[in-house]
Amino acid sequence: QVQLVQSGAEVKKPGASVKVSCKASGYTFSDYYIHWLRQATGQGLEWMGWIDPNSGGTNLAQRFQGTVIMTRDASMNTVYMELSSLRSDDTAVYYCARVTVALPYAKDFDYWGQGTLVTVSS
C-alpha cells in the first residue's frame, strides 16, 4: 500500500533551518510528483511547491523562493524540504503529498504524509 512517512517534530530558534523528510513506499517513487504544503494551527492549507522525484526538478511558490529547497534521494525513496531563515510564523504542520496520477500536470493529492510539526520559538 502507498505510504508517505515523514520525520518527527522539530523545535527551532528563529533564523535557523529545518529539514523535513518524506519517505515513500508502495509505488514507483520516480513516477509521481510530491508536493509540500503547510498548515498553521487552526488555519487553512498553504501550498509550498513540488519536486519531481525523477529529475529532481522543483517548482516553488513565489513566497518560498529563496528560503525553501526541495531535494530527493532516489536510492532512499525519500524527498526532503528544507526551510531556512525560520520565523515564528513558520510554525506549522508541514505535509508532503503525492499527486493522484503519474503526470506532470496533476495537482490533486491522494496520499499524504502524517505531517511534521515545526515549532519556531526563541
Added chain:
Amino acid sequence: DIQMTQSPSSLSASGGDRVTITCRASQTISRNLNWYQQKPGKAPNLLIAMTSDLRSGVPSRFSGSGSGTDFTLTISSLQPEDFATYYCQQSYTIPITFGQGTRLEMK
C-alpha cells in the same frame, strides 16, 4: 494567484441533514476543483476530484458540481463521521490555492 472563497466558514447541522458548501474562484478554473475532508490531527483526505469525480471509497452521499468559478459540495444525509472541516482546492494553475475551510459541526 487565484483566490478561493468558501461559504459558510462554519455550519451547524444534525445527523440526516442535507448540507451544501460553496466554493468560488476569483477567475475561471474550468472544472479543476477538488474537495478534501480534514479531521483534527489528521492530514486532509481527497473526497472529490475535478468537480464531481468521487474518489474510491468515498460514500455516495458526497457529491460535487459546478464549473467556471462556482462550485458546490453536497452531503445528502449527514452521518456522524462527516463532522469535520472541508476545503476546496483549485488545480487549474500554479500556485495551487485552497479555500479557507468550512467547519461542519454537530448541532
